Amino acid sequence: MAVELWIDDGNPWYLSPDIWVVPSDDPGDPPGLPFANVSAYVWARVHNRGSTAVSNATVRFYWADPSTVITPTTATLIGTSSASLTAGETKEVLCVTPWIPSFVNNGHECLIAQAFAPSDPAPPQGPNDPFNVPADRHLAQRNITVGAAMARMARFVHPFRIGNPMRFRTGEVLVRARRAPVEILKPLLRNLGLRELPAEAEGFEEFGLQPYRCGQEIHETGKPDLRIAVSPGHQEGLALVARVPDRFKAGTAALLLIEQIVEDKPLGGMAVLIVPAKEDRTTVKKG
Amino acid sequence: MPVTPAAIPIRPYAICPPTNLMNPDGFFVVNMGRQYIEATITNISSAPLSNVRVYIEGISDVGVVYTPGLMSVGAVPAGASVPVRFLADFRTAAPGTAVVSLIVESDGFSFKRILKKIFITRVDYHKPSKTYSVVMPQGTMKINIHSAIVGPRGSRCKDDREPFIALIKDVTYDWIPEPPYEGVRGPFPYEDPWWKIALGILAALLLAGALLYDYFSDGTLDGGMVSVSGTFEETDPSVSCCTDVSTSATDTEDWIGRGLYASVGIAAVAAIASDGPDLHYRGQDATPPGAGELTLSESVQLSVNYVAPPNLGVKFPIEGKWEYTRTTTGGTYRFSAADQRENLHWIDSYEVDAPVVHDRLQGPLIVRARFRKPGGQFLRGSELYVSAALVSTYGVAHWLELRDHGMQFDKEPNDGWYTGGYHLRPGKGEQKVDRPGVWYLFVFAQDVNSVAQGTDPFTAAHTIGGFVLTNQLEIHFDKPCQLKHDAVIQVV
Numbered sequence: 001m002a003v004e005l006w007i008d009d010g011n012p013w014y015l016s017p018d019i020w021v022v023p024s025d026d027p028g029d030p031p032g033l034p035f036a037n038v039s040a041y042v043w044a045r046v047h048n049r050g051s052t053a054v055s056n057a058t059v060r061f062y063w064a065d066p067s068t069v070i071t072p073t074t075a076t077l078i079g080t081s082s083a084s085l086t087a088g089e090t091k092e093v094l095c096v097t098p099w100i101p102s103f104v105n106n107g108h109e110c111l112i113a114q115a116f117a118p119s120d121p122a123p124p125q126g127p128n129d130p131f132n133v134p135a136d137r138h139l140a141q142r143n144i145t146v147g148a149a150m151a152r153m154a155r156f157v158h159p160f161r162i163g164n165p166m167r168f169r170t171g172e173v174l175v176r177a178r179r180a181p182v183e184i185l186k187p188l189l190r191n192l193g194l195r196e197l198p199a200e201a202e203g204f205e206e207f208g209l210q211p212y213r214c215g216q217e218i219h220e221t222g223k224p225d226l227r228i229a230v231s232p233g234h235q236e237g238l239a240l241v242a243r244v245p246d247r248f249k250a251g252t253a254a255l256l257l258i259e260q261i262v263e264d265k266p267l268g269g270m271a272v273l274i275v276p277a278k279e280d281r282t283t284v285k286k287g
Numbered sequence: 288m289p290v291t292p293a294a295i296p297i298r299p300y301a302i303c304p305p306t307n308l309m310n311p312d313g314f315f316v317v318n319m320g321r322q323y324i325e326a327t328i329t330n331i332s333s334a335p336l337s338n339v340r341v342y343i344e345g346i347s348d349v350g351v352v353y354t355p356g357l358m359s360v361g362a363v364p365a366g367a368s369v370p371v372r373f374l375a376d377f378r379t380a381a382p383g384t385a386v387v388s389l390i391v392e393s394d395g396f397s398f399k400r401i402l403k404k405i406f407i408t409r410v411d412y413h414k415p416s417k418t419y420s421v422v423m424p425q426g427t428m429k430i431n432i433h434s435a436i437v438g439p440r441g442s443r444c445k446d447d448r449e450p451f452i453a454l455i456k457d458v459t460y461d462w463i464p465e466p467p468y469e470g471v472r473g474p475f476p477y478e479d480p481w482w483k484i485a486l487g488i489l490a491a492l493l494l495a496g497a498l499l500y501d502y503f504s505d506g507t508l509d510g511g512m513v514s515v516s517g518t519f520e521e522t523d524p525s526v527s528c529c530t531d532v533s534t535s536a537t538d539t540e541d542w543i544g545r546g547l548y549a550s551v552g553i554a555a556v557a558a559i560a561s562d563g564p565d566l567h568y569r570g571q572d573a574t575p576p577g578a579g580e581l582t583l584s585e586s587v588q589l590s591v592n593y594v595a596p597p598n599l600g601v602k603f604p605i606e607g608k609w610e611y612t613r614t615t616t617g618g619t620y621r622f623s624a625a626d627q628r629e630n631l632h633w634i635d636s637y638e639v640d641a642p643v644v645h646d647r648l649q650g651p652l653i654v655r656a657r658f659r660k661p662g663g664q665f666l667r668g669s670e671l672y673v674s675a676a677l678v679s680t681y682g683v684a685h686w687l688e689l690r691d692h693g694m695q696f697d698k699e700p701n702d703g704w705y706t707g708g709y710h711l712r713p714g715k716g717e718q719k720v721d722r723p724g725v726w727y728l729f730v731f732a733q734d735v736n737s738v739a740q741g742t743d744p745f746t747a748a749h750t751i752g753g754f755v756l757t758n759q760l761e762i763h764f765d766k767p768c769q770l771k772h773d774a775v776i777q778v779v
Contacts, residue, residue, distance in 0.1 A: 027402075055342070055357035081345035082355035084390070094400065096345035096388045 004050035007140035020191035032193030068260035069163030203245025212239030306546030317409035367700035570611025574620035632754035647713035665703030
């Protein structure tokens, strides 16, 4: 192929190592986690794996509230950049427009980057069609939240949204939560601003999903698999709920993946890395 | 692989496409729509760079629309400064500071990313109050011109147009800081002392009235236009114009004449209101508010006396009486003064080297010019933005840039000779042919704001750029003015 633009997916695909955030006024500072109302810059690593140079590639950067299904309508454009790449070249592309994560979810948002060019256009997409990240090499997604939990809070709650795209013509949605080894975050280590991977946290065997509205009290954990009725074209709020173990050691973490399943494949997903809150770490040290 | 040894020492500036002239102090004006972003790339190594390419990676203001693309510059000599330009549409841009990311590539090196600030402003007009205003993140500037000298009225360059020039006689400009501030001075728009912005606003106003009224929204957002007529009282003497060479020969607009007339207005207002210690700055110093008081508004009322015509590139004198008024939560403070000043943007002399006869079959027409500073030295390299216009006698004009970068037509970088070339198309009977005959050459030099990014605001305030230093337009109050070409070329 003449020009072949890629932004690489991760494993799972919604954990792309090719998208990262610099939470600073200087885009050249080290990557890290975004914070609500703090200006940040978003970067994408774009590859031209074709045999021809491209001088006019466009890279679009989007953010969206945590959701398993993200469409052009539910995502917000941060900015657009340009890139010139020779055949086989990889380039880090800066979104020059600063991104100020919203207060909702304390700045934990999903990021999507898309690279295309007149000689390598992105597939056509309707405004309400989900970004087809795993099938489209032009697209990549980074959907990870790092949440702090205190042992005494008993339950860790992470709200998010699910959607039911019209084209599936179904009234029911399956969402699944599962524990994954922290090890899979190794390619994202630098992007997350971590020096080293945390060890696996003990406990966290009890977690599940349930319908959720902001401010609602949570009394139980729920089940990892949730089938829920959602009208076609609509969204619903859910929450991941995890029981925090009595002793949550500093330097450990639990990684939970949430995926919306269609025909046994994840239509969309997100990762939640639960780490001990600073207060707990202090407690552990004293102990 | 080492990073490309390139730098962009000065702030990228705006070029107005119709005139090919730099906007005042390089500001981008929303009302002007499409403008060139011109950035000067300097090879900071001691060796030539080969196959240099430049492109815009992005602009922080998503309202600035540009077409992605790579610009091939070629081989850049050691130490040379090469201007590159990109066309962008600013109609949906937000007034304020934006950041442009430029990528510079060169063979044998990895690319270099350079982030530079650009300044964007917008001028609105409120018909009922005849008030021009500029809204910036730090506040709103409102400008009322009470009277001005206008022209040319009589011996016009083109009879079916509005007057080209507006030399402000009496003006009031009010600054409404948002939020009100405590102390002697408020925050600086564009991180520079705001008097500089006052200049920008006034300059943009003049541009809007004298040069760009065709683009100008009337503030009601109905797409209406505002011309300079009717927005103030017209006083005597008026300016009349008689050109030695008609520059209005083009099919559309007399952009050469308009650009020069507007530049005269900018030079005049800068000389009396902005260059050196400015009026707001001095007024602020003289009226310290009481402890705890917040400044709600600041106003300057200025009356200008043109003791000599404000000719471009000339050290013309100018006088002004003015009063500064500060309104605070605790009261009103006033300071007034009378000034005698001189235009600071002038050169000792300049020379233009162009062939008397040019054969279109012998390659491009090459012209060059150099400009002598007060004191005898020549300006060189990125110190000037130099453009030229070739005007035919049959309705065609071409624009070109003259560079001192040691590339293409220019022999040596930084030697003070700015050189440019244009391919006049030979042939017979075809539509896109440049016909033989007499062509007139005009060469325009503008100074460049050379303040490095990060310079403290008070130091930065001493430099303003974008003033035309060549004096093709001779303004007179008592007789018709003259527009003089720099060379006559017989094209065969």
